[in-house]
Amino acid sequence: MNDQNSNSLSASLTKEQKHAEEHQQDSSGELKRQSEERDLAIESEPSKHDGSLSLHDNAIQIKRPFQDACETFTSEEIEQHKHWMKHALTLADKAELIGEVPVGACVVLNGELIGEGYNTPITDNDPSAHAELRAVKAAASQVQNYRLVDATLYVTLEPCSMCAGMLVHARVKRVVFGAKDAKTGAAGSVMNLLQHSALNHQIEIVSGVLADECAHKLSDFFRKRRKEIKAAKKAKKLEENGESD
Numbered sequence: 001m002n003d004q005n006s007n008s009l010s011a012s013l014t015k016e017q018k019h020a021e022e023h024q025q026d027s028s029g030e031l032k033r034q035s036e037e038r039d040l041a042i043e044s045e046p047s048k049h050d051g052s053l054s055l056h057d058n059a060i061q062i063k064r065p066f067q068d069a070c071e072t073f074t075s076e077e078i079e080q081h082k083h084w085m086k087h088a089l090t091l092a093d094k095a096e097l098i099g100e101v102p103v104g105a106c107v108v109l110n111g112e113l114i115g116e117g118y119n120t121p122i123t124d125n126d127p128s129a130h131a132e133l134r135a136v137k138a139a140a141s142q143v144q145n146y147r148l149v150d151a152t153l154y155v156t157l158e159p160c161s162m163c164a165g166m167l168v169h170a171r172v173k174r175v176v177f178g179a180k181d182a183k184t185g186a187a188g189s190v191m192n193l194l195q196h197s198a199l200n201h202q203i204e205i206v207s208g209v210l211a212d213e214c215a216h217k218l219s220d221f222f223r224k225r226r227k228e229i230k231a232a233k234k235a236k237k238l239e240e241n242g243e244s245d
């Protein structure tokens with residue numbers, strides 16, 4: 001490694017350390033709260049009780065890390081969650097328009113939209129181009145910080161393990177999702193990486209916001225796609241039969 005490279009590496013390390021220090025200062029209260037919650041977890045054996053609670057309003061659930069205290073939302077908070085989920089649904093439509101699985105995501109900080117994205121793995125030949133990843137990248141670029149402390153990510157479908165890992169890295173405060181993903185969901189369905197006790201950051205999970213709308217968007221898409229595949233197969237068969245006659 002030449003001097004120039006080594007200088008730039010040490011400069012970037014210093015920048016990283018600075019960020020880390022700033023984060024510690026910014027969220028010292030948060031870090032303390034987490035360690036308190038961890039202590040609570042030992043006492044309350046969260047493996048037997050994951051702390052998920054049904055709310056009075058509908059099927060919306062909140063799952064705080066290592067906590068099983070009764071939590072409720074105000075109607076204003078529920079409206080906020082619905083508002084941003086509706087926005088995420090419009091982003092899912094954009095994915096569908098280009099033939100991608102309709103999943104949309106947006107990042108909100110202090111009531112303001114700071115990033116948004118939708119699925120583009122096929123279009124971009126990029127297996128990492130999930131809605132959450134694109135939304136968080138846009139948000140981090142917008143606020144010029146690789147940490148999104150205090151931010152909330154809204155996504156129409158439960159995050160996968162890749163996105164959940166990235167959300168922990170980004171130190172996102174809360175994830176709000178619509179439909180559950182029984183096959184790959186990493187926010188409680190298959191595993192819960194967002195609140196894994198071995199990781200150094202746990203994220204509050206709110207599930208079930210506009211769950212039906214989010215689920216229908218996906219099931220309608222897959223139904224349509226199956227129909228198209230079936231029609232294409234039928235057409236091919238007819239064509240082959242025509243040729244053989």
Ligand SMILES: [Zn+2]
Pocket residue numbers: 130131132159160161162163164
């Ligand atoms: Zn993902």
